[in-house]
Every structure is written in C-alpha cells, then in structure tokens.
Amino acid sequence: MTDRPLDVHRVSRESLRAMAVGDASEGDLRLLRSAQRSQLLLVLRALLDHVDDAARRTRHPGGITSVRSAWRLLCAAEDRAPEAVETVLADPTVMAWALRLLRRLVGSASGTPSAAPLWAELGQFHALAASAAWRAGVPCVLRVPAHRGMVWLPGAGMAGPVARRRWSEAVVRVDGEGAAVHGEGGQVPLSRSLPEGAPGWRPLRAVRGLTPAAQEAAGAGPWLDTVSPYRDFVRYPSAPGRTGEGRLRLWESRLAGAHALLERESPADAAALRTLVRAVVPRSLSLRTAEGGPVASASSLDAFGAVTLSLPYDETQTAAVLVHETRHQQLNALLSLVELVQGAGDEPGGTVDRRLYYAPWRSDPRPVRGLLHGVFAFAGVGRFWRTHRGHVTGTERQRADFEFAVLREQVQEAVAVLVTDDALTEAGRLFADEIAGLVATWREDDVAAGPRALARHYCALRRALWRGRHLEIPPGAAQRLAAAWVAGHAASALPPSAVRPRPDLIRLDAFGPLARFHLSSPAAFARRRLREEKQGDPALRAGYAAVAGDAEQAALGYAKWTAADPQEPEAWIGAVLALPEHARGAGAALLLDRPEVVAGVRRAVAAAGGGFPAPLDLAAWLDAADPHPR
Helix, strand or coil, X not given: CCCCCCCCCCCCHHHHHHHHCCCCCHHHHHHHHHHHHHHHHHHHHHHHCCHHHHHHHCCCCCCCXXXXXXXXXXXXXXXXXXXHHHHHXXXXXXXXXXXXXXXXXXXXXXXXXXXXXXXXXXXXXXXXXXXXXXXXXXXXXXXXXXXXXXXXXXXXXXXXXXXXXXXXXXXXXXXXXXXXXEECXXXXXXXXXXXXXXXXXXXXXXXXXXXXXXHCCCXXXXXXXXXXXXXXXXXXXXCCCCCCHHHHHHHHHHHHHHHHHHHHHCHHHHHHHHHHCCEEEECCCCHHHHHCCCCCEEECCCCCXXXXXXXXXXXXXXXXXXXXXXXXXXXXXXXXXXXXXXXXXXXCCCCCCXXXXXXXXXXXXXXXXXXXXXXXXXHHHHHHHHHHHHHCCHHHHHHHHHHHHHHHHHHHHHHHHHCCCCCECHHHHHHHHHHHHHHHCCCCCCCCHHHHHHHHHHHHHHHHHHHHHHEECCHHHHHHHHHHHHHCCCCCCCCCCEECCCHHHCXXXXXXHHHHHHHHCHHHHHHHHHHHHHHCCHHHHHHHHHHHCCHHHHHHHHHHHHHHCCCCHHHHHHHHHHCCHHHCCCCHHHHHHCHHHHHHHHHHHHHCCCCCCCHHHHHHHHHCCCCCCC
16 A cells, blocks of 8 residues: 555465465464465556456546545555454455456456446445545545445445435445445445444444454454355345344354364364455355255455355364365465465466366366365365364264265375376475375374265265266267177177266265264264155165165165156265175176266167166176276
8 A cells, every 4th residue: 555665475385385275374364365465456557457447438427536536545545554454355246346357348357247337336446435534534535435325334334225216326434433425315324333233234244252262353243244246156236134033143153163173173274264265255055054964165366255055964064164264275375375286277268288187076077277276175174084083972973974984085095086186286296296195194094984985985986976977988989889688699898988077967965964963963974864755755764774774775766766867977986886796796886986878878788779778787798898998
C-alpha cells in the first residue's frame, strides 16, 4: 500500500522438506500467508492499470468514480489504522473478486462468467475502501454497488437491503460515529463497534468457543461466511444465505470441537489451520446427507484462506476435512513460490503432456498437478487418522483404523506413481520423495482385522471400477478376442489399455459410506440392512451384505444386479470381491486387475450376437493368454 522496502519470499530446502511431511514451522506458515498477501497487493495494483480505462468504456448512469480515489483512501486508512486494512484484505473473497475482475478486464476469464455488470464489479473497489475507512475511522463518502439491495463491506459483512432492484448504487458515509449505508429504498446505520447483528446488517460470523490458541487470530478469522457475494467458488455474485441460528450454532460447535481436537492430538495441523484458514463457507446440504457419506469440501486458487464444506456429522470428521482443505491451502500458496511441476501442463493449452493418472480418492482421471495435490492432502489426512487411533477406543477406534488403512494404501499407491512423472521439477521430486518416505513408515502399523479387511476390499473396488470406467482396449483387439471366444479358440495376447475418461459412467460411491456406517454404528447398520432387504434393491442389498461379510447374500444380490444390468462392471467386480480370496477361482485376478479387458470383450461378444458371457468365465479364458500388459 504505502512505500516500504520490498522483500523477497524464499522457501529453503529445509522448509520444503518440513512442509512435505506436514511439519511446517510457524515461520514457514507465516511466510506462505505473507506471500499470498503480497500476491493480493500485486493483483490490486494491476487492477489500477486497467480499471479506469474500463470505466471510461462502460456505460453507467452518472459515470463511474475513478478507482484511484479508492486506492488513496485505502492508503489513508492504512496510515491511521494498519490493522483495519489488514482485516479487510484478510477476507479471502477479496482475492476472489480481484482475480476474477482482472481476468475479465484482460480478456482471460474462464469458467462461469460473472452475472454482475462490469460497472458493479469495478465499483467493488470502492466497497473495499469504504470497509477499511469504516474500521479505521477515516471520514469519506463513496458510491458503491448494491446487489439486490445488499452492499458488500469486505472483512465485515453485508448491509441492506437498501434497494429493490437487482443492481443499483448506494452511498456509504463514514464519520467519527461510524458509517451509514444509504440507498434508494432505505438506509442502514453502522456503529464503529462493528456490531455482530443489527437491523439491516448481516455480519461475517466469528466462530465462538475456540481454544485460546485459535482465538489469537480472531481479528482475521476464522469466520463463518454465509453472506459475502464472492464466497461461491463457481457462481458469483451470490446473495446472502438463509442459514438459521440453530444451524449456525451447530456449525460453530463442530468447528470449535475440531480445533480443540487438533490442538490436543495434532498441534502441527492445528497451527496450519489457524494460520492458513480464515473463512469457512457452509454448503447447503442436509445433515442426513453428511451422515450418509463423506463431506463435500473444496478450496480455490482464487480464494486463499477460504474453504467450503457441507456440515460434517461430528467433530472428528470436521477435523479430518479441515486438515485436508488446509493442506490444499498450503500447497496452493507453496506453488505460487516454488515450481514443483514444470510448465502449465494441467491447464488448457499447457506445454506439458497431459498424462492422466488414477488418484484413488477420485472417480475421474487426474493430471500430475492434481495427483500431487491429492497425495499431499491425503497424506495429511492419513497422518491425522494414524494419530487419532491412539486417542480413541471402541467403534471410534474401528472407524479410525479403517480410515488410516484406506489412506495408507491409497497414498502409497499414488505417490509411487507420482515420483516417476518427469514433469516434476527437482524441488517437486524432493517434495514427493519426502511424502513417499513418510508413508513408507506406516507400512508396519497394526490395524484391527475387521477394518483392515474392509479397507482392502474398498481400495480394490475403487481401483477396479476406475479402470473399468476410464480405460479401454482398442476396439479391433476386442473384436478379435470376441471372435476367438465365439469360435471356441484360445485367447491371443492381451493388448495394452489406454485412458479414455468417461465421466458419464461415474456413480456415487456406496461401499465406503456403508463400511463407515457399519464400523461406527453396527447396531444401526444391522437395522438398516434388514429394512433395505425388504425393499429389494439388489445393488444396495449386495453392498450391505458385502460390508457385513455375508458372501452368500452378497452373491445373490450381485447376481440379480448383473442380470438387470449386464454392462455394469460394479456388479461383477463386487461379486468377486465379496468372495473369500481362496474361493474366487480362475480369472478373478485378471477381472480385478484389468476389468476393462473383460468389459470390452463382453461388449464385443454381445455385439457379435453371442450374448453376455459370465464375467468370471470370460476372465478365466482371457487369463490363459500371455503376456498381460497393463
């Protein structure tokens, strides 16, 4: 803002190693946060080079006030009360607004376009200055945009409605007593004390009940953000939400409990969370949805410090999700300082070959940068569950054992692939090698037999389903093999498979949520299973039976599912996995290792008029061929 000596953000090899294994120091974390603040200032400064010219080309009744006056007001506020400006800039949605506007002005906008007129997005610069002036007590009068009558005051909240139209202008007046927002349909007075709630005022809600360590950063979060117009990572602007007081208190309880749990069990994760995450944006999903499966959560490159998630069902799940999203925040900030992957190969038009990989926690193929993000994030979550196992007993220990066993296998598999990709830079290879070394130390950890068996089943199912959906053999090769099958000849050598993403084939994961339900609430699981058996859905009945270890009932359910939908690989993959290993028979290994071959040949046989052969019979026939390239 004001003239100060420039500093350079540098990450040492020692810091890079520490970050890779989740042991970043407080200094490392502050460096990442400081670098993101510097990036925001650069973006704001870049906007100054474009906004006034854009304003001159934008038609708007009364014209658009020069943004440079807003910049001067920000500087004046910083001179009087630097902490006021810092709190405003700490709002993650400021970066989201600034980056989206800059891309719009330079013609590089991607994704969902803004629904806001350009004059309104330009005018948010004045809203930024007005919020800082209000906090700092700098007298001013500014024209600002209003969306559905609501005025955004970054770092504080939303005032209004002061108008009825979809887009209009309002005036913010700041004096020694506070501020007032005036519109064509009314006004909202705001005192200097930054009220938590008042008529016409929707504040960012500070999370209450935090531990003393977490409360140290209370001036810059964490907030529950249900109001900011740029809080949505996809659509913008968004109107303030209608989350009730009871649900907000439940969110606070979950978040405060998660902070406390991490302070007790995982201080390094707690430090990263309170340093890097400023705002939590609740997603509008029901509590029942959260109980039935994993939490939906996300971070955005455009909004450092903000995470969005659906309501977790308890504080432990909340802690795990926050560790996961904090890792994404950390890696996003690190990637702005250190090139870990060469070029922009993950972006459209990038220079690096877009090779796609199996990321065990995703249903779609991922490029190397996405795989790196997943490996780093889930290594952190795996470490969390590994530690948490030592603090709990009973069903909670069973649940923690399962989560750890799943992530131990998945991260080891993914990082082994990651370290072979030649798009990694020297720093990227060092980073990936450190993660690989960390998860290698988990191999000998004991896990209870029940959770361990379910974890192996789950990982094998996800791997096989991914291959069945997103890999294929050449159609000509499938037709030749089909002709040999129909003619009763031996199978020829199996061809290699290639990635062909098929998002249309992706189904919601059922086995994972059922396994978690079984381990966390075995009695409730048994009651639900009895109810589902009466309703007759063969897929769900098979899933319940497989999780319960009832191979006979699972086989019946999967057989009915296969009969109803012969081309659904999940049915016959599930049928094989539900059997004990010694009872799976010839062809089971090939069916699980290369289901795309079985699926491709089955389709070719059916197309040739031979019907759909039994998957295991066909797999056994194919298994006699050699070699089996992957």
